Amino acid sequence: MSDSNQRITEYDINPIFIQRWSPRAFTGEAIDESLLFSLFEAARWAPSANNSQPWRFIYAKRDSAHWHALLGLTNENNQRWAAKAGAIVALISKTSHIRNGETEPSPLRNHSLDAGAAWTSLALQALYAGLATHAIGSFDREKAREVLSIPEGFHIEILIAIGKQAERDSLPADLQAREQPTPRQSLSQFVAEGSFSFRE
Numbered sequence: 001m002s003d004s005n006q007r008i009t010e011y012d013i014n015p016i017f018i019q020r021w022s023p024r025a026f027t028g029e030a031i032d033e034s035l036l037f038s039l040f041e042a043a044r045w046a047p048s049a050n051n052s053q054p055w056r057f058i059y060a061k062r063d064s065a066h067w068h069a070l071l072g073l074t075n076e077n078n079q080r081w082a083a084k085a086g087a088i089v090a091l092i093s094k095t096s097h098i099r100n101g102e103t104e105p106s107p108l109r110n111h112s113l114d115a116g117a118a119w120t121s122l123a124l125q126a127l128y129a130g131l132a133t134h135a136i137g138s139f140d141r142e143k144a145r146e147v148l149s150i151p152e153g154f155h156i157e158i159l160i161a162i163g164k165q166a167e168r169d170s171l172p173a174d175l176q177a178r179e180q181p182t183p184r185q186s187l188s189q190f191v192a193e194g195s196f197s198f199r200e
């Protein structure tokens, strides 16, 4: 079936799903603001519980006043390659909201799930627009809360490096070795009919 960058699918799907991957080689070019906002536009239309839309994005474009603050949140390893991204975005999610007719906030149980859906939309739109994305989960969340002035009631999900993809050989040798699309489990390992019958 479809094969992109040695990714083989068991069923026919739109190639965009296997064409997306998380490279570390970025060119260091800045991203045009309207292009960046087209990614947020895609994220905007993600589904969410009760249409609560709990995702929030805080961005810093390369060379802007906020760039070093966001880049500085990533750990040393991630900073080695993320420093060449065109923008870094923090994805946070709202953990509770006040429902219609109520005065006390109730928890948004699916805030991370919904934020994840928005992240995927953003990543796929980026690919469509000729950009690459790479999620970063290893960063200092306490520092992020302080640096980005994130109030209580919001969960810090991930940072996202976005940019134009560069050639693999622009990376340091150790990162070059990891610069390739990853495979996936077979469908039978994570899809079951009727009940939980996985061998975990």
Ligand SMILES: Cc1cc2nc3c(=O)[nH]c(=O)nc-3n(C[C@H](O)[C@H](O)[C@H](O)COP(=O)(O)O)c2cc1C
Binding pocket: 020, 021, 022, 023, 078, 134, 135, 136, 137, 138, 139, 158, 180, 181, 182
């Ligand atoms: C929530 C999350 C956190 C991640 N954190 C990091 C990270 O800190 N550093 C990194 O290099 N990649 C990180 N990644 C990228 C994953 O390693 C990558 O998505 C995974 O290996 C699948 O590969 P692919 O995105 O190329 O298909 C993260 C991805 C996600 C979704």
